[in-house]
Amino acid sequence: MPFSTTRSGRRTLVTLGALVLTFAALSTFIAPSGSASAADDPGTDPSTVGVATRPASADGQPDSRTRFTYSADPGQTISDQVLVGNTGTQREDFTVYATDAYNGGDGSFALLATADTPTQIGAWVSFADGSSRLQFSLEPNEARLVPFTVTLPADATPGDHAGGLVASVLQEGQQVSVDRRVATPIFTRVSGDLQPQLTITSIDAAYQGDWWNPFNGSVKILYTVDNGGNVALAANLDATTVTWFGIPATGTQGASIPVLLPGSTATYEATLSGVGQWGYLNPAIRMQPFVDSPDPAQQLTVTPVSRDTILVAIPWLLLILIALIVAIILFVRWRRKRDEARAQEWIEYTEQQAMAAAAAALPVGAGAGRSADS
Incomplete structure (x- = not known):
């Protein structure tokens, strides 16, 4: 208390x-x-x-x-x-x-x-x-x-x-x-009309991790549960997150929440560790409410509830590496084209020099005499 x-x-x-x-x-x-x-x-x-x-x-x-x-x-x-x-x-x-x-x-x-x-x-x-x-x-x-x-x-x-x-x-x-x-x-x-009901009214998530280690972060999920019925309920729950194409980004973490009284609202948190920075993450809470009572006669069947959210975890180190690789590739291609252009210029220059040297080696008037004989 x-x-x-x-x-x-x-x-x-x-x-x-x-x-x-x-x-x-x-x-x-x-x-x-x-x-x-x-x-x-x-x-x-x-x-x-x-x-x-x-x-x-x-x-x-x-x-x-x-x-x-x-x-x-x-x-x-x-x-x-x-x-x-x-x-x-x-x-x-x-x-x-x-x-x-x-x-x-x-x-x-x-x-x-x-x-x-x-x-x-x-x-x-x-x-x-x-x-x-x-x-x-x-x-x-x-x-x-x-x-x-x-x-x-x-x-x-x-x-x-x-x-x-x-x-x-x-x-x-x-x-x-x-x-x-x-x-x-x-x-x-x-006694009367019993309405057991828990609802996840809101869910939010944040990624926590180091930019230089994209494979060892954690996802903190903050969710609010409301008991809108008239039966006191506790709940077992699973917290999980998936990434692209529904691939699990980490294992499922089990937890529980204590008895929530009718008309009450409470906010809880769950932390999932070992989550990589996959860009797109989909954290979710799946909750199975139950009646926490020592009296078996008070047990009721309660509908499970779930809710998820979308989280962006940018892999900055990977993006930097990709940017460096792209920059190196572009630089190599630019350098190769530049070297090829210089080589072509050198070839054209040497051809011009060879032609000029050959023209200079001919006797004076030799070209005109051959034209008159023909």
């Missing part, structure tokens, strides 16, 4: 958050799916504060889930539990609440700041006392089972709604207050 700050006079509120989707055994009593400690902040004592959360069963035992995943109808209510633990070394005051999720510009999964009011799934969660926020204190290495309900509105729109169940510990300071937050993701699919 991103850092967020608010200023009031000289006081600054810093929010430290972590969204962890893998297990980490951070204490003897709880192996949380989300955790944060003072070690996250270099300016604090790493042995002081520790916050952890994990989905749990009704008997208070943590289970194997890494997130809360539900499928429900509009108007339905779901009951569940989360285990909140203090993995630090001192007593702390905890605040537990739910909020909405969103994607950052780079596609990262994030939650609304503490001061922001949720309007989607974060507003659907309530605790046993009916409140949207629950506050309590925990001793070091103490955990508390927190039951909660998710009540879908009767007019809840079909598709996926994402958020997080947050445990927060606020550390007050004279100049800086640190809000240490840990969240377990919540994904709720509302």
Whole structure:
């Protein structure tokens, strides 16, 4: 989760958050799916504060889930539990609440700041006392089972709604207050007309390489993906580029993008190495979206998408060599023609000199006498 700050006079509120989707055994009593400690902040004592959360069963035992995943109808209510633990070394005051999720510009999964009011799934969660926020204190290495309900509105729109169940510990300071937050993701699919759809709305590419080495460059592809449907989707993709007549300019590079929530847009990049300067290049992204959910019942068939662009990579060294070769050929041909012309001039000159010498060697009047006898 991103850092967020608010200023009031000289006081600054810093929010430290972590969204962890893998297990980490951070204490003897709880192996949380989300955790944060003072070690996250270099300016604090790493042995002081520790916050952890994990989905749990009704008997208070943590289970194997890494997130809360539900499928429900509009108007339905779901009951569940989360285990909140203090993995630090001192007593702390905890605040537990739910909020909405969103994607950052780079596609990262994030939650609304503490001061922001949720309007989607974060507003659907309530605790046993009916409140949207629950506050309590925990001793070091103490955990508390927190039951909660998710009540879908009767007019809840079909598709996926994402958020997080947050445990927060606020550390007050004279100049800086640190809000240490840990969240377990919540994904709720509302029944109805599901429209899974990812679109590559734009793609651009640039060639990077040295002019003196036309065979060892790289192509950087920048592409923007939009989730115009109502289902949260991740995707596997292949990035490739071809040149003249569809000949591959490099191997195919596989990659993936994390879950993109409905209505979100994010920009990603891929870099293909070992691409020569072939003049014409055709980079492309081929994407296979899928539902990234541990629940097999939520899987859907999604249509693959692809998009390409045209890139010009001028082989300057090759052009310079060709220009030099052409210049040498033209020079040799010009020199050859010049030498041939000079040789022809020399031949004509020597013939003229020979004729003049022969004419000078004849006796005076010899030519006239022969004409009279004839």
